[in-house]
Amino acid sequence: EDQVTQSPEALRLQEGESSSLNCSYTVSGLRGLFWYRQDPGKGPEFLFTLYSAGEEKEKERLKATLTKKESFLHITAPKPEDSATYLCALTQTSYDKVIFGPGTSLSVIP
Amino acid sequence: GAGVSQTPSNKVTEKGKYVELRCDPISGHTALYWYRQSLGQGPEFLIYFQGTGAADDSGLPNDRFFAVRPEGSVSTLKIQRTERGDSAVYLCASSTGPGREQYFGPGTRLTVT
Numbered sequence: 001e002d003q004v005t006q007s008p009e010a011l012r013l014q015e016g017e018s019s020s021l022n023c024s025y026t027v028s029g030l031r032g033l034f035w036y037r038q039d040p041g042k043g044p045e046f047l048f049t050l051y052s053a054g055e056e057k058e059k060e061r062l063k064a065t066l067t068k069k070e071s072f073l074h075i076t077a078p079k080p081e082d083s084a085t086y087l088c089a090l091t092q093t094s095y096d097k098v099i100f101g102p103g104t105s106l107s108v109i110p
Numbered sequence: 111g112a113g114v115s116q117t118p119s120n121k122v123t124e125k126g127k128y129v130e131l132r133c134d135p136i137s138g139h140t141a142l143y144w145y146r147q148s149l150g151q152g153p154e155f156l157i158y159f160q161g162t163g164a165a166d167d168s169g170l171p172n173d174r175f176f177a178v179r180p181e182g183s184v185s186t187l188k189i190q191r192t193e194r195g196d197s198a199v200y201l202c203a204s205s206t207g208p209g210r211e212q213y214f215g216p217g218t219r220l221t222v223t
Contacts, residue, residue: 004152031209043114043201043214044153087152096208097166098143100152 002027004101006088012107013078021073021104023088031091033071035064038085038103047073047086078108112136114215116202122221123192131187131218135204142185143212144177145201153201159185160208192222 007022025033032051036044048057050066057064061082063074073086088101115134123129135142140161145153155169159179170176174192179185189196199219203212 034211036214041216043203043216044212046211046213049211089152091209095166095168096158096160097155097169098158098212099155100145102150102152 002090002092002099004088004090004099006086006101006104008104009102010105010107012109013075015079015108015110016077018074018076018078020075021086021106023071023073023101024069025071025088025090025101026069027090027092027099029093031093033066034089034091034098035062035071035073036087036089038087044087075106078106080108080110082106083108114202114204114213116200116215116218118218119216120219120221122223124223125192125194127192127222129189129192129220131189131200131220133185133187133202133204133215135183135185135202136213137183139204139206139213140182141205141207141210141212142179143203143205144185144187145203147199147201147217156187158208165208189220192220194222196220197222 004025035047038044048064053068085103085105087103117132142159144156147153158166162182174190177187199217201217203214205212
């Protein structure tokens with residue numbers, strides 16, 4: 001069964017303390033892996049798409065990487081405004097539905 | 111530019127009633143998705159439209175749930191005989207095509223009393 005898991009469930013960082021969030025997946029044929037950010041009371045906001053192992057994308061303090069079994073979202077020198085829930089999602093080659101992971105809730109303390 | 115909009119933002123209904131939730135996607139986006147999100151969980155896929163047709167409705171939990179997109183733009187999610195377990199935030203997203211990044215609306219919070 002296709003599955004997406006994320007760890008940790010929650011992460012608390014001091015401002016400036018770099019860390020990584022993990023997204024592990026099992027799928028028979030990956031079409032694309034997505035990272036989204038979700039603030040309380042809002043819909044998810046698109047961050048990155050990764051299509052093949054070895055691919056990397058960067059945006060400001062965030063960098064996403066992909067291997068054949070997992071993806072990492074690296075956060076460098078985070079700021080309080082980076083506090084949010086980060087969601088990983090994927091699409092598979094043989095169907096169009098999107099499977100989301102449960103998310104990692106990130107809190108960055110000033 | 112205009113993003114994805116959803117109405118109403120909040121809906122409170124009594125158990126057994128019928129509700130309709132509306133989604134207005136980004137202009138020109140052919141793909142439209144509905145999700146349901148419970149507190150502390152990721153969005154759960156319900157249905158995907160490509161144009162006017164439901165390309166994948168495998169996530170609809172039962173036959174009380176139905177969605178339409180008659181003109182390939184606005185979509186309506188319809189829930190009959192609502193149950194307390196249907197309480198959740200219903201999210202809509204649109205994209206330029208399957209497998210592409212999605213743009214989400216703010217969601218409709220449905221509460222069934």
